[in-house]
Every structure is written in structure tokens, then in C-alpha cells.
Amino acid sequence: MPTSTASARYDGFGKDGKGAISTRSGVLSDQPYGFGTRFEGKPGTNPEELIAAAHAACFTMATSFALDRAGHKDGTLETTCKVTLDQQDGGFAVTKSALSLSANxxxxxxxxxxxxxxxxxxxxxxxxxxxxxxxxxxxxSA
Known part of the structure; x- marks a missing residue:
């Protein structure tokens, strides 16, 4: 089975640090992320947004294949996913992935x-x- 890879780099630490995310395919190439993109709405991405995109895409494809197996050959599926990050136990946790499917x-x-x-x-x-x-x-490494 195929293996997908991505990498992340972070220069500096804490709120002042700045990160970049890249994927093997090149879809993301040094895409900025950090405290500002995660909590302050600054341009760039964040891990929860990437999880939401992956979950929406995967679920929509799984639904498409299940519909095909059931004999449905035409239609449209549109999914949004909202991933929630909450403060919990002195840190943070992803507490919900809410899928919303609209289909014809x-x-x-x-x-x-x-x-x-x-x-x-x-x-x-x-x-x-x-x-x-x-x-x-x-x-x-030293």
C-alpha cells in the first residue's frame, strides 16, 4: 500500500517560533504555520485545518465508493469538516471532528x-x- 509523507520544520520556540509544512507531492511546500496561524487567524495553515481537510476528503471518497457498490452511478457529494481544538487538562486536545455532508x-x-x-x-x-x-x-542532532 502507498505511504504518504509530509514534513514540518519549526525555527524558534513558543509563540515566537515559525513553522513550515511540506508534502512529498508538493501540494504544500513550506506552507507557514505557527501560533499566529493556529490561534490568531494569521495567513497560513494549522494542524487542525489539515486534519479537517483530510477527514472531509477521505469520508467523501469512502461515501462515493460505498454508493457505487450499492449501484448508484451518478450524483454529487460535498462535505465540510470542522475540527475543534479545546483547552483540556492544562494543554490542548482535538475534541471533535464534525462532518457535514450534502448530497444529490x-x-x-x-x-x-x-x-x-x-x-x-x-x-x-x-x-x-x-x-x-x-x-x-x-x-x-547536536
Whole structure:
């Protein structure tokens, strides 16, 4: 199976530090992030925005494939995702990923639509990621 990679760099520490995120594909290349982009609305991105984009995309694709398997061959799906970051236990935690799906699918009834969407939500890889094992490889250079 394919492996996707991304990298992040942070120069300086705390609020004064500045980061940059890049992806192997080049879709993100030294995209700025830091305290200002995460908490003050400054230009750039932040981890929660990237999780929201990934969750919306993954869920929408999973729904599309499930609809195809169920015999639906045409339509449109649009999903937004809002990821919530809250203060918790003296730090921060992602506490919610709220998906909102709007669909136009000829010939589907409400019950089938809801069943397929619920299954896609439970089974898309990013939904599963939000409670996955996390590994960490560490290297410190002088």
C-alpha cells in the first residue's frame, strides 16, 4: 500500500517560533504555520485545518465508493469538516471532528443514504486514524 509523507520544520520556540509544512507531492511546500496561524487567524495553515481537510476528503471518497457498490452511478457529494481544538487538562486536545455532508443522488431514499453515510463515517481511514496507534522515532542532532 502507498505511504504518504509530509514534513514540518519549526525555527524558534513558543509563540515566537515559525513553522513550515511540506508534502512529498508538493501540494504544500513550506506552507507557514505557527501560533499566529493556529490561534490568531494569521495567513497560513494549522494542524487542525489539515486534519479537517483530510477527514472531509477521505469520508467523501469512502461515501462515493460505498454508493457505487450499492449501484448508484451518478450524483454529487460535498462535505465540510470542522475540527475543534479545546483547552483540556492544562494543554490542548482535538475534541471533535464534525462532518457535514450534502448530497444529490438520483434514486436513493433517505434510509439508504443515511445507512451508507454512517458506514462511510465509521470506516473511512481518517475516521479510524483519530483513535489509532501512534509511533514515534526520535533523532537528536547536536
Amino acid at each position: 443522488i438520483p434514486g436513493i431514499d433517505q434510509a439508504e443514504f443515511e445507512r451508507i453515510a454512517d458506514e462511510a463515517k465509521a470506516n473511512c481511514p481518517i475516521s479510524k486514524l483519530l483513535s489509532c496507534e501512534i509511533t514515534l522515532e526520535k533523532t537528536l
